[in-house]
Amino acid sequence: MNTNPPALPPLLLDNPRLDQWVSFPEPGRVTVSTGRVEIGQGVLTAMLQIAAEELDVAPDRIRLQTGDTDLTPNEGYTAGSQSIQFGGVALRLACAEVRGLFLDHAAAAFGYARADLAMRDGRVTRGGAPTGHDYWSLAAAIDLTRHASGRAAIKRASEHQVVGRSAPRVDLAAKVFGMPVFVHDMAKDGMVHARVVRQPRRGAKIAAVNEAAIRRAAKSPVEILRDGNFLAILGADETGVEAAAAVAPGHVSWDGVDPINPAQEEARWLLQQPSIDRVVGAPPAQPAPAATRREATYTRMHIAHASIAPSCAMALYEGGRLEVWTHTQGVYPLKAALARTLKLDPGAISVKHVQGPGCYGHNGADDAAADAAVIAVRKPGIPIRVRWRREEEFGFEPVSPAMVTTVHATLDSAGHPIDWTTEIWSGRHSSRPGGGGNLLAAEALPDPPPAPPPTESSNPPGAGTRNGEPLYDFPQKRIHHHLIAETPVRTSSLRGLGATLNVFAIESFMDELALEAGADPVAYRLAVLADPRARAVIEKVAAMSGWQAGLPSGTGKGRGIAFARYKNLAAYAAVVAEVEVEESVRVTRVWCAADAGLVINPDGATNQLEGGIVQAVSWALKEGVRLDTAGISSRDWETYPVIKFSEVPEIAVELVGAVSDNPPLGVGEASGGPTVAAIGNAVAHALGARLRDLPLTRERVMAALLKG
Amino acid sequence: MVRFPASEKAMPTTSLTVNGNAVSVSADSDTPLLDVLRNHLGLVGTRFGCGAEQCGSCMVLIDGNPEKSCGKALSTVAGKAVLTIEGLGTPEHPHPLQQAFLDEQAGQCGYCLSGILMSAKALLDKNASPSRREIAAALDDNICRCGSHPRILRAIERAAFEMREGAGR
Numbered sequence: 001m002n003t004n005p006p007a008l009p010p011l012l013l014d015n016p017r018l019d020q021w022v023s024f025p026e027p028g029r030v031t032v033s034t035g036r037v038e039i040g041q042g043v044l045t046a047m048l049q050i051a052a053e054e055l056d057v058a059p060d061r062i063r064l065q066t067g068d069t070d071l072t073p074n075e076g077y078t079a080g081s082q083s084i085q086f087g088g089v090a091l092r093l094a095c096a097e098v099r100g101l102f103l104d105h106a107a108a109a110f111g112y113a114r115a116d117l118a119m120r121d122g123r124v125t126r127g128g129a130p131t132g133h134d135y136w137s138l139a140a141a142i143d144l145t146r147h148a149s150g151r152a153a154i155k156r157a158s159e160h161q162v163v164g165r166s167a168p169r170v171d172l173a174a175k176v177f178g179m180p181v182f183v184h185d186m187a188k189d190g191m192v193h194a195r196v197v198r199q200p201r202r203g204a205k206i207a208a209v210n211e212a213a214i215r216r217a218a219k220s221p222v223e224i225l226r227d228g229n230f231l232a233i234l235g236a237d238e239t240g241v242e243a244a245a246a247v248a249p250g251h252v253s254w255d256g257v258d259p260i261n262p263a264q265e266e267a268r269w270l271l272q273q274p275s276i277d278r279v280v281g282a283p284p285a286q287p288a289p290a291a292t293r294r295e296a297t298y299t300r301m302h303i304a305h306a307s308i309a310p311s312c313a314m315a316l317y318e319g320g321r322l323e324v325w326t327h328t329q330g331v332y333p334l335k336a337a338l339a340r341t342l343k344l345d346p347g348a349i350s351v352k353h354v355q356g357p358g359c360y361g362h363n364g365a366d367d368a369a370a371d372a373a374v375i376a377v378r379k380p381g382i383p384i385r386v387r388w389r390r391e392e393e394f395g396f397e398p399v400s401p402a403m404v405t406t407v408h409a410t411l412d413s414a415g416h417p418i419d420w421t422t423e424i425w426s427g428r429h430s431s432r433p434g435g436g437g438n439l440l441a442a443e444a445l446p447d448p449p450p451a452p453p454p455t456e457s458s459n460p461p462g463a464g465t466r467n468g469e470p471l472y473d474f475p476q477k478r479i480h481h482h483l484i485a486e487t488p489v490r491t492s493s494l495r496g497l498g499a500t501l502n503v504f505a506i507e508s509f510m511d512e513l514a515l516e517a518g519a520d521p522v523a524y525r526l527a528v529l530a531d532p533r534a535r536a537v538i539e540k541v542a543a544m545s546g547w548q549a550g551l552p553s554g555t556g557k558g559r560g561i562a563f564a565r566y567k568n569l570a571a572y573a574a575v576v577a578e579v580e581v582e583e584s585v586r587v588t589r590v591w592c593a594a595d596a597g598l599v600i601n602p603d604g605a606t607n608q609l610e611g612g613i614v615q616a617v618s619w620a621l622k623e624g625v626r627l628d629t630a631g632i633s634s635r636d637w638e639t640y641p642v643i644k645f646s647e648v649p650e651i652a653v654e655l656v657g658a659v660s661d662n663p664p665l666g667v668g669e670a671s672g673g674p675t676v677a678a679i680g681n682a683v684a685h686a687l688g689a690r691l692r693d694l695p696l697t698r699e700r701v702m703a704a705l706l707k708g
Numbered sequence: 709m710v711r712f713p714a715s716e717k718a719m720p721t722t723s724l725t726v727n728g729n730a731v732s733v734s735a736d737s738d739t740p741l742l743d744v745l746r747n748h749l750g751l752v753g754t755r756f757g758c759g760a761e762q763c764g765s766c767m768v769l770i771d772g773n774p775e776k777s778c779g780k781a782l783s784t785v786a787g788k789a790v791l792t793i794e795g796l797g798t799p800e801h802p803h804p805l806q807q808a809f810l811d812e813q814a815g816q817c818g819y820c821l822s823g824i825l826m827s828a829k830a831l832l833d834k835n836a837s838p839s840r841r842e843i844a845a846a847l848d849d850n851i852c853r854c855g856s857h858p859r860i861l862r863a864i865e866r867a868a869f870e871m872r873e874g875a876g877r
Binding site for chain 1: 735736740743746747750751752753754755757758759762763765792794796797798799802806809810815816818819820821822825841843847848850851852853854855856857858860861
């Protein structure tokens with residue numbers, strides 16, 4: 001046992017009462033609450049393991065409550081690879097304190113020596129023998145409304161029985177057997193289906209609606225609901241409502257829709273925009289001689305979340321209370337945003353998380369919930385189910401902003417950087433609804449809220465600037481950030497945020513500098529990297545992949561390596577990619593070594609790293625949102641292609657230092673940036689020419705080859 | 709409900725077999741099979757993904773062939789046998805594919821899995837020993853966005869092996 005310092009983790013400060021985390025509702029059962037929600041990442045299983053471990057109860061005794069504004073702690077958003085690193089650590093400490101309180105009480109009440117007592121599956125043992133006391137018999141005597149002290153002793157990794165094991169996911173069986181697990185599958189008596197006819201753009205005003213044409217398409221009775229510029233089609237028959245919604249955009253005309261510039265789908269337009277500028281780090285002491293300076297510029301298009309299903313929500317307004325079922329990442333922030341939009345008392349709103357399609361950031365989930373809520377308060381007593389259309393999700397979800405990153409380095413005589421600047425141009429990476437802005441329904445209703453101001457979080461972790469500072473030991477390094485306030489389309493967070501392009505830029509440039517120095521890319525990195533955990537993952541992935549220095553380039557086959565520590569404070573990941581390039585790029589194999597500190601569920605962490613790799617291969621080779629004058633034009637899977645099964649490489653992932661007393665580090669976003677960068681480096685090795693603009697499409701390969 | 713009547717007119721009745729059971733459905737003949745399954749028969753295991761036959765979330769077997777149910781009008785399946793994920797297996801009696809997906813922990817959000825399992829079932833019915841490449845090709849009409857592909861491919865190989873072993877016992 002070790003003793004934690006009494007400094008409480010932030011989430012325990014926000015939710016200090018122990019009964020907000022743990023309660024004993026009936027004999028043999030434990031209720032554990034977490035504000036974190038299942039978005040496909042397996043967090044339910046990991047939280048269950050953490051609670052079972054520190055409470056010393058069998059996992060199947062635990063009922064997990066998640067993401068419910070009536071029941072669970074307020075943990076903000078399930079985002080940023082922070083669920084285990086912060087939410088799990090808070091839960092662990094709360095559970096450890098509860099266990100300790102019960103054992104303290106048993107010692108005091110029955111005259112046992114405290115050191116002789118332990119908990120075994122919820123039962124108090126003394127010297128290993130049962131005492132007849134357990135959590136449930138003692139629960140009445142112990143006040144869990146008290147605040148956490150943060151002084152509880154948590155277990156060491158060597159004592160773990162449940163944590164550190166690859167427990168099977170608690171949510172998977174229901175999915176494999178096709179059970180109604182998703183919010184899309186909810187049904188309520190008297191339920192009405194609704195679809196919204198979206199404003200083409202913020203500020204657009206309805207000029208005319210051909211209601212007769214919309215009704216004709218439905219073939220079944222529908223109601224057309226309009227308030228300001230919010231327009232919805234309602235009906236009991238989903239097939240009819242869907243058919244009406246499919247034709248409706250062609251039967252509504254709008255005023256105040258300014259065309260956008262489709263050329264802005266490529267990122268370099270950002271360089272000409274007014275920006276809000278910020279420097280992180282000290283300016284260079286002296287301008288360096290031109291001969292020692294190097295720079296290169298890398299870009300990325302807008303990227304869609306492209307969740308497998310469009311967003312969905314249910315809402316019911318009855319007796320002055322609003323209930324909303326949603327796959328939002330943040331039930332509490334959504335509740336606040338709904339209260340402001342609907343001018344309701346927050347106390348009259350309950351927001352409950354129900355699982356949805358895999359979520360990789362701020363997609364349409366919150367907007368769909370707002371749609372359902374806005375309709376529900378206008379139709380009291382009727383459950384309203386809103387399911388977005390596929391083209392609506394692609395066309396109106398916030399996308400990850402296009403970005404440009406230029407890396408400037410000053411080299412010493414050995415060709416190593418002594419001064420490094422990462423200069424970043426990007427639209428905002430966060431526009432979650434929070435206090436009430438940025439819900440599409442709110443923008444369409446009369447008296448819309450002002451557009452939310454552009455924001456950027458400080459470093460680390462940063463948002464657009466995330467991973468803008470390399471972890472390498474360069475004597476001087478800084479970030480120049482140009483936050484672009486006006487973007488052609490709505491933008492917000494996507495897995496990795498700015499780290500994806502910044503890691504691509506930094507790690508590509510490291511390879512370019514290594515090439516110039518005549519050095520092997522692995523050796524070049526290790527020469528400027530002291531952090532032992534960073535070195536360990538690079539050395540590990542080199543060994544896993546059988547990395548060989550000095551293989552010839554330009555053969556059509558190539559290998560590349562890349563490394564990052566996500567946010568510079570979460571998991572470390574190093575990746576080697578192997579590619580074959582003819583006219584287009586094929587990624588054949590990927591190896592990844594990651595250090596995520598103490599790993600709660602090794603298979604779960606591996607699954608996240610693998611998923612991140614596959615998604616990053618898709619980003620690197622295929623993905624970019626297309627624009628036309630009306631907005632996003634890539635509104636289906638043919639115009640926004642993602643990776644297919646036959647394009648997925650062989651993947652090997654290993655966890656380094658998973659059984660340790662190092663704190664757990666968020667792993668969900670750790671492999672993406674390094675994978676994109678490793679592919680870029682492998683392509684450069686295969687071609688003998690560098691591609692600096694993502695995605696690495698056939699057209700870009702051909703252009704690079706022609707340029708020579 | 710007065711305000712939202714489900715229909716104003718008498719609907720034609722279509723007969724088909726779903727998961728071995730004869731069913732009659734009163735609905736417009738051009739209602740997508742997916743809507744019939746989810747909204748008329750309460751079989752929500754077949755998921756809506758795109759409504760445009762592009763993602764495979766709604767894959768079912770029609771007379772043994774994998775088909776995207778969002779694009780199949782009810783009239784086209786009259787008299788045919790439809791198999792959905794609910795008919796593949798149950799927790800008590802899982803299909804070897806379902807057991808293999810659990811054994812390999814093949815999934816993240818799981819939204820695509822119903823459709824992928826049905827595509828895999830159609831493959832293994834025709835080819836008991838598919839190569840990795842053949843499995844991947846058979847799944848190219850199914851999108852998985854979470855990146856569970858390596859596990860899904862392993863699970864299908866495992867199921868094929870188990871089924872061959874089972875058949876040989």
